[in-house]
Amino acid sequence: MKPASVLTVDHLTKTFRLHSEKNNSLKQLIAGKKKNKFEEFTALKDISFEVHEGEVFGVIGHNGSGKSTLLKCMAGILQPNEGSVSVNKRMSALLELGAGFHPELSGRDNVFLNAAILGMSRRDIAGRFDEIVDFSGLEGFIDSPVKTYSTGMYVRLAFAVAINVDPQLLIIDEILAVGDVTFQQKCMEKFVDFRNEGRTIVLVTHAMASVKDMCDRAIWLEHGHLAAEGDPSELVEAYTERMLGSRERSDDGSTRRGSGEIQIHTVEMRSDRVGTDIKRFRTGDDITIRMHYTADKTIPTPVFSFAIESLGGATVTVPCTRDVGLIPSTVSGSGVVEVTLKDVSLLPGTYDLHTAITDFNRQHIYDHLQVALRFDVMTGKPYETMGMVTMRPSWTISD
Amino acid sequence: MAHRNLLYLLSLKELRTRYKKSVLGWAWSLFNPLSQMLIFSVIFLYVFKAEPPIGDPSGLKNFPLFFLSGLLPFNFFSIGIGTSIGAVQGGGGLIKKVQFPHEHLVFSVIVAQFVTLLIELGILTIAMLIAGNQVLPYLPMMLIVMVLLAFFTTGLALMLSAANVFYHDVNYLWGILSQVLFYSTPVIYNPATIELAALRFIANYGPTGSFITASHNIMYDLRIPGPGRMIQLVVLGAGTFALGAWVFNKLSPRFAEEM
Numbered sequence: 001m002k003p004a005s006v007l008t009v010d011h012l013t014k015t016f017r018l019h020s021e022k023n024n025s026l027k028q029l030i031a032g033k034k035k036n037k038f039e040e041f042t043a044l045k046d047i048s049f050e051v052h053e054g055e056v057f058g059v060i061g062h063n064g065s066g067k068s069t070l071l072k073c074m075a076g077i078l079q080p081n082e083g084s085v086s087v088n089k090r091m092s093a094l095l096e097l098g099a100g101f102h103p104e105l106s107g108r109d110n111v112f113l114n115a116a117i118l119g120m121s122r123r124d125i126a127g128r129f130d131e132i133v134d135f136s137g138l139e140g141f142i143d144s145p146v147k148t149y150s151t152g153m154y155v156r157l158a159f160a161v162a163i164n165v166d167p168q169l170l171i172i173d174e175i176l177a178v179g180d181v182t183f184q185q186k187c188m189e190k191f192v193d194f195r196n197e198g199r200t201i202v203l204v205t206h207a208m209a210s211v212k213d214m215c216d217r218a219i220w221l222e223h224g225h226l227a228a229e230g231d232p233s234e235l236v237e238a239y240t241e242r243m244l245g246s247r248e249r250s251d252d253g254s255t256r257r258g259s260g261e262i263q264i265h266t267v268e269m270r271s272d273r274v275g276t277d278i279k280r281f282r283t284g285d286d287i288t289i290r291m292h293y294t295a296d297k298t299i300p301t302p303v304f305s306f307a308i309e310s311l312g313g314a315t316v317t318v319p320c321t322r323d324v325g326l327i328p329s330t331v332s333g334s335g336v337v338e339v340t341l342k343d344v345s346l347l348p349g350t351y352d353l354h355t356a357i358t359d360f361n362r363q364h365i366y367d368h369l370q371v372a373l374r375f376d377v378m379t380g381k382p383y384e385t386m387g388m389v390t391m392r393p394s395w396t397i398s399d
Numbered sequence: 400m401a402h403r404n405l406l407y408l409l410s411l412k413e414l415r416t417r418y419k420k421s422v423l424g425w426a427w428s429l430f431n432p433l434s435q436m437l438i439f440s441v442i443f444l445y446v447f448k449a450e451p452p453i454g455d456p457s458g459l460k461n462f463p464l465f466f467l468s469g470l471l472p473f474n475f476f477s478i479g480i481g482t483s484i485g486a487v488q489g490g491g492g493l494i495k496k497v498q499f500p501h502e503h504l505v506f507s508v509i510v511a512q513f514v515t516l517l518i519e520l521g522i523l524t525i526a527m528l529i530a531g532n533q534v535l536p537y538l539p540m541m542l543i544v545m546v547l548l549a550f551f552t553t554g555l556a557l558m559l560s561a562a563n564v565f566y567h568d569v570n571y572l573w574g575i576l577s578q579v580l581f582y583s584t585p586v587i588y589n590p591a592t593i594e595l596a597a598l599r600f601i602a603n604y605g606p607t608g609s610f611i612t613a614s615h616n617i618m619y620d621l622r623i624p625g626p627g628r629m630i631q632l633v634v635l636g637a638g639t640f641a642l643g644a645w646v647f648n649k650l651s652p653r654f655a656e657e658m
Binding site for chain 1: 412498
């Protein structure tokens with residue numbers, strides 16, 4: 001059985017008039033003739049999707065992709081030019097925390113006022129007041145005017161109100177990153193509770209990790225169009241890849257990005273014990289890494305670096321030419337950069353090697369080869385069963 | 400129900416925050432009409448050496464009381480609209496972030512202003528009684544006229560505050576218009592003394608003039624306004640309110656975009 005739809009966006013199109021200068025004057029109205037002098041900007045073009053009951057639905061997209069406009073249309077703040085948005089559950093949209101807080105009023109009064117703005121009756125608010133205050137952790141300050149609150153306190157109180165409005169459909173915009181870590185944890189728990197209670201959540205965010213972790217389904221907006229809809233992990237991956245710029249994927253699983261004036265064309269790793277073909281080393285080996293580059297033109301003060309990362313994504317070490325003061329004034333044509341890591345401390349496991357050539361400030365990337373090589377480390381000396389690196393411990397136990 | 404609660408809380412906010420951070424607080428709402436009364440009394444009685452109107456049939460001859468019984472309703476009207484225009488314009492942050500019935504921004508201002516008016520009229524009543532004007536039996540009628548004035552004011556406030564979102568000129572225009580209305584309304588003078596018939600007509604039957612004249616009749620003259628006047632006030636109140644609500648509902652979906 002198809003789950004019931006809670007929110008339906010049907011062929012939604014939203015355009016804005018771009019005034020060259022926002023000139024709200026009667027003169028303009030009376031003069032009349034200037035009236036047609038605006039450009040239309042299409043923020044959303046023919047968007048259709050459904051959000052089903054009980055699911056966590058993600059909306060991703062870069063800045064200016066129309067995310068916020070879509071959110072405001074869903075929240076009923078903006079009216080679509082064409083198409084429609086229909087919501088058939090009690091909805092709460094958290095676009096900005098504390099919108100409508102009055103600085104001179106006490107926390108208590110603001111809780112009541114804010115909850116009323118969000119559509120709660122007085123009896124409902126009174127019933128939930130203690131819960132709201134408890135969630136915010138502001139018991140001692142609730143009767144002080146909110147102008148005396150710190151930003152963190154302000155946001156906590158606002159969030160506590162918003163989350164306690166008891167919505168069946170919650171639309172959230174980028175607000176998972178509020179307050180300190182403890183409070184964030186609390187918010188996260190609340191969201192998980194929400195989801196477990198079968199409520200519906202629409203999450204509009206840049207935080208790809210939370211989309212992957214929390215969402216059941218997602219859409220990807222690009223320049224006002226619906227670029228893709230489907231499984232969040234796949235979508236996030238595709239999105240991340242697009243965002244990182246002109247990346248190309250080579251057959252060996254490595255990916256490349258950068259402006260390309262200078263390029264890495266071969267990366268090798270070897271130790272005295274094994275040749276270059278077998279990417280398998282032992283703890284304690286001396287490993288030499290070599291990068292072959294070709295520069296199309298003269299590159300001033302390039303910085304070469306390697307990065308070794310565990311499969312889990314932890315960066316173990318990033319040897320870099322700049323850090324040791326090895327700064328060629330220019331490079332051009334082809335060349336080789338070599339680094340030797342003596343008596344390697346890596347413990348058994350699989351690691352990825354990334355390489356990069358950047359400008360001196362490490363702001364501009366000429367070439368970056370993600371997963372240039374993947375290699376294994378086998379048991380060697382010293383041997384430890386846990387952890388990622390050895391610190392070559394020497395032990396004594398005395399009575 | 401929830402929205403009635405919103406109106407109540409917004410009105411309360413309006414009242415509570417109005418005189419925050421001022422030492423004299425609420426007393427200011429009384430100083431304003433009192434200072435106006437003092438200024439105009441001096442000008443009227445000592446500069447122009449005019450005769451105060453005589454209450455018919457009350458026989459009261461007291462310029463300050465005559466002035467206040469017209470000024471208080473007029474201030475409600477004029478301040479109510481001015482504040483409403485500002486409230487919708489200043490509510491931009493909220494309008495852009497939360498979906499809620501925007502008209503409550505206006506309603507709450509009018510409610511708060513009406514509470515102020517009732518307090519002021521209460522004080523005026525005491526002053527009338529001290530001056531020997533037995534105004535108590537006429538107060539229910541005064542309340543009816545004031546409620547009609549509130550509808551009239553709300554209608555105009557809805558219209559102007561919505562238009563002001565699109566053209567901020569409305570705000571400045573209202574500053575001038577309220578001055579024109581103040582002097583074309585018989586607050587400081589007795590309309591019977593105007594010689595030019597057209598002006599006398601405006602003072603007597605212009606929209607604000609009609610409300611203020613009715614207020615003078617009740618509070619100062621101790622006379623129930625005639626049925627003709629009452630019908631005019633009902634039509635003005637209901638008609639303006641309906642028109643204002645229509646305009647506001649037409650324009651308010653576009654507020655978030657325009658702000």
